[in-house]
Amino acid sequence: MANFLKPSNESLLTCAVDMLSAPVMITDTSHKIAHLNPSARKLLHAVQDEIRATDPGFNADKLVGRSLDCLHADPALKGDMLAKLNQTQRVTIRIEQHAYDLTLNPLVRNGKRLGTVVEWQDATTRLLNHEYKAKLDALDRSQAMIEFETDGTIITANENFLKALGYTLEEVKGRDHSMFVDAEYRASEEYRRFWNDLRQGKFQTAEYRRIGKAGNDVWIQASYNPIFDADGHPYKVVKFATDITVRVTERHRRLDVQRGIDVDLNEIAGAVSRTADQATSSAETSSQTADNVQTVAAATEELVASIQEISRQVKTALDISQRAVDEAGKSSRIMSGLSEDAKTIGNVIELIDNIANQTNLLALNATIEAARAGEAGKGFAVVASEVKSLASQTSKATEDISKQIESVQSTTEEAVLAIEAIMSIIAQISDISTAISSGVEEQSAVTSEISRNMQSASEGVETLTSNMRAISNATAEIDDATRKVREASASVA
Numbered sequence: 001m002a003n004f005l006k007p008s009n010e011s012l013l014t015c016a017v018d019m020l021s022a023p024v025m026i027t028d029t030s031h032k033i034a035h036l037n038p039s040a041r042k043l044l045h046a047v048q049d050e051i052r053a054t055d056p057g058f059n060a061d062k063l064v065g066r067s068l069d070c071l072h073a074d075p076a077l078k079g080d081m082l083a084k085l086n087q088t089q090r091v092t093i094r095i096e097q098h099a100y101d102l103t104l105n106p107l108v109r110n111g112k113r114l115g116t117v118v119e120w121q122d123a124t125t126r127l128l129n130h131e132y133k134a135k136l137d138a139l140d141r142s143q144a145m146i147e148f149e150t151d152g153t154i155i156t157a158n159e160n161f162l163k164a165l166g167y168t169l170e171e172v173k174g175r176d177h178s179m180f181v182d183a184e185y186r187a188s189e190e191y192r193r194f195w196n197d198l199r200q201g202k203f204q205t206a207e208y209r210r211i212g213k214a215g216n217d218v219w220i221q222a223s224y225n226p227i228f229d230a231d232g233h234p235y236k237v238v239k240f241a242t243d244i245t246v247r248v249t250e251r252h253r254r255l256d257v258q259r260g261i262d263v264d265l266n267e268i269a270g271a272v273s274r275t276a277d278q279a280t281s282s283a284e285t286s287s288q289t290a291d292n293v294q295t296v297a298a299a300t301e302e303l304v305a306s307i308q309e310i311s312r313q314v315k316t317a318l319d320i321s322q323r324a325v326d327e328a329g330k331s332s333r334i335m336s337g338l339s340e341d342a343k344t345i346g347n348v349i350e351l352i353d354n355i356a357n358q359t360n361l362l363a364l365n366a367t368i369e370a371a372r373a374g375e376a377g378k379g380f381a382v383v384a385s386e387v388k389s390l391a392s393q394t395s396k397a398t399e400d401i402s403k404q405i406e407s408v409q410s411t412t413e414e415a416v417l418a419i420e421a422i423m424s425i426i427a428q429i430s431d432i433s434t435a436i437s438s439g440v441e442e443q444s445a446v447t448s449e450i451s452r453n454m455q456s457a458s459e460g461v462e463t464l465t466s467n468m469r470a471i472s473n474a475t476a477e478i479d480d481a482t483r484k485v486r487e488a489s490a491s492v493a
Helices: 007-019 038-046 048-052 079-083 124-142 159-165 189-199 245-492
Strands: 024-028 033-036 089-095 098-109 112-122 144-149 154-157 204-211 217-228 234-243
Touching: 007 024, 024 038, 033 038, 038 048, 038 112, 098 124, 144 159, 159 217, 159 234, 189 204, 189 217, 189 234, 217 245
Parallel strands: none
Antiparallel strands: 024 033, 024 112, 089 098, 098 112, 144 154, 144 234, 204 217, 217 234
């Protein structure tokens, strides 16, 4: 010990300090450590390794003579501050991870400052308790708190809890927790199991529905925490809660909205699905229609070709019938000429017949004259007989020729009439062919127009089919979008 005490007093003081269970050290007026008792040495030995992390030369057994400043960095304990110390002062210092409360008392004799007595006390528990209290105070300010016996009897409740439920402390203290739940839940096995678990030390945390004084629903996010005694047995339950009524009400509202959205989306999805089915069916029908239209268009094109061939054949027939009319006209004119020639021949034959008749008459007269002449007229009679025979033959021949000419004339007239009838029929055929040709041309034009329309219709149907497929794809996208909206609304709710 430093020499600022008399030897007898020094031994007495040292003995007294060493007998103390509290860690104590004494510094001189230079703030150097003059003595530390065994409890102080033990304390510093316990933290020696931690101190060496920043002060490698630290040794708890060789502190006498070193400044007190080597143990801390608290400016309240610096040398100049200690020199002015004239009354008890308490400070808290930290050595690495440890906290200590130091009680500093000036050591004075006959009014003269001799040094400082420093008493050490572990501040960890005090600081922890202080921290716990600060935390509890913070919870008390921000949370609803209520305490229960393990049988559910209410011990106390803070203002936040009472305000949330609408009660005063006098109205709830000593009553059972069941006053905050509805009758159905109160009688349920779930509620009994809830308190049985708490009595067994199992904490409970969840979102709970409670009933306020006015019968209103109060929703809380709460934890029920069993508190254990020194033997590890739960002896009460402390509940920390936050009033989330507004949030839950809003969530329920969103759920209701979501259900409405789900109903609407389901209806939309159903309509979209039906539209997709109808679009698919329409696309298939349109595709079939397109095939049919293509078939009709192809058939129409073949019909156009056939009609064009018919038109060509009719025109050919018209040309032939026209030539037939022309040839029949020529034949009619030839037959008419032949009839005229036959008439001319008939006139000649008639002349010959007249000559034959006159010749025959002359022969008869000659025969008569020959008979009168007797023998002299016999030769003339022979000639007259020959002339008469020739005249008879000529007359007969002209008669036959006349009959033939009459037959030719009759036949010619019939031929002319037949040719005229043929010409009339051919003319009618020509008119019909002309009408057919005109009709065929009109039909060909109409059929060509139909073919073009069919082609346009086919293209339109193909476009319609493509659009239907696009509608089907779009409805699938809409269905996927409604599913995503439903999922999004569910996640928001």
